[in-house]
Amino acid sequence: MVTSEQTARATSAGVASTSLLEIRNVAKSFGKNVVLRDISLQVAEGEFLTILGESGSGKTTLLRIIAGFETATSGELWMGGERLDVLPPYKRRVNTVFQHYALFPHLTVEQNVGYGLMVEKQTKSEVASRVEQALAQVKMTAHAKAKPSKISGGQQQRVALARALVKRPQLLLLDEPLSALDANLRRQMQVELKSLQREVGISFVFVTHDQEEAMVMSDRIALLRMGGLEQIATPREIYSRPATAYAAQFIGHTNLLQGEVRGGIMRCGSLSWKTNLPDGPYLLSLRPENIHLLGSSLRAGAVRLQGKLQQRAFHGATELLRVECADGLTVSVRAGARTEWQGELEFEFDPADAVPVRASAERI
């Protein structure tokens, strides 16, 4: 879990204002099984939007609805002022990179890439030059004459990407395209994919179950849970201001604290601090890295807590400590890895880092 460090790398320029794809109140059920409920979101031009969710969250179904392989039970899709959901998949200006690439086994790499141009009856020279360009873009020129079964998974991935991009779609859909690759290649492809997206400047809708991948690559993340949209925001925003308890837990690691405000004072077990939230019960998300070992200088307004070290997990640069405080409260604390932690410890955190979140409804 190195999410906070990774978000430190520059995220892209802000979301453009013009929206390319608009999903309006889309719902989908298979018989009695509700897969998506009332999803509304917009994809801006040139945006890298990630649909993030666990298996069964409906993320792939949403992507398949955009591509046209599934029909929404209700709701509409609009793209560039036109209804998209009434068109068959082969008439949509949308292309897909499939999870298992779906390269045509009987065609060579270059025939695969040229397929989409050939069926739209482009001239031979046009097909040839665009295929060549697309293959160069993904560094696969050397394998142009190979059959897909003769190249590696990472290379197949690039061919699938070239095959989709050569069509110059307005929107590229990617269905967990990196999930079949091993960890190293995967990290490398994340960077490549992101820079390729900036280079070609078209909108990407990227489906993944990997929150780290989502954080690294996306302009915005749409978090799905049990078919519902939990939160849609930039990675930084979703990390630092999660809307729900689920979002806080799924993206990164967090402590969920139960608290109550009365008369401008938040009480959370034995802890309390001043707040300007209105009265009522609250659920708070406090990231482990926002709890600091008590230094010599007490920060202004910081909340102090102390407890006994229960468990420690080494993560390389940092260590995650499980600390049991008074009255049964257990918190996770991220600390530098080199110190020898032991016994009773004292910590402090800035109350502003304890973010109120909505409780995530149980929907089974």
Next chain:
Amino acid sequence: MFSRAYRTAITLPPLLWVTVFLLVPYLLMFCYSFWSVSPSQTILHTWTLDNYRQLLQVDVYWQTLLRSMWIAARVTGFSLLLGYPLAYFLSFYAGKRKDLFYQLVIIPLWVSYLVRAYAWKTILGSDGVLNTLLQYVHLTRHPLEFLLYSPFAVVLTLTHIYTPFTFLPIFAALEHIPRNLVEASHDLGASPAQTFWRVVFPLSIPGVLAGATFAFVLSLGDFLAPQLLGGPSGIMISNIVVSLFGAAYNWPLGAAISFCMLVLVVSLLFVAERLEKKWSFA
């Protein structure tokens, strides 16, 4: 992994079977094809090429062989024309009823070949179901004679019998096509027709070849359908072989014809297998 004795024990019976019931008879047949029959109706064990010479020089033999191939080719063509769309529909569009339809296609295979051949006889005869119906609705005034005892009847019957044999391998091939390839094709802008001709059909070619081989080889060697429904004009090469081994008592010539057919069929199987390999992509 397994002991030597165990391996011998499990490989010996099939090996014996193949030797006794295939290799030895074939060898015997091969020898016979170079022997001859004396005027006093005894087999002369002297080596000669006369039988093969006769095969090339006597018109009725090679013409019948050619006609048999032409009948088998038509049966193959019609079986594919019926079997392919059926397999395609079942594999891609039958949905939940796929298993039911599959069984419906297979059921005729459980009915004896002879029964099905006789059934066509009752349907196609002068007083048969079809002629009676045609006269009843006044489409014809006299029974159509070409329906029965003709190559037409043979082709029709064999097509009926061998269509499930072409259907099965084609269906298996279609079932093995990953559906995301079809989606990928649509995604790239190919219409359903383009997708069929550029993705589905090429990937089903091994099944088509296997089905075509079944239909061709099985109908080429067929002798019951021409016997029952072929009449004089619908005679096939196997009928000649049968009579040579029977009433005509010319085993050597029968063996020579059989051996030619064997060579033909084996080389056909060989070519089909090579082509299937060329068109299969694991």
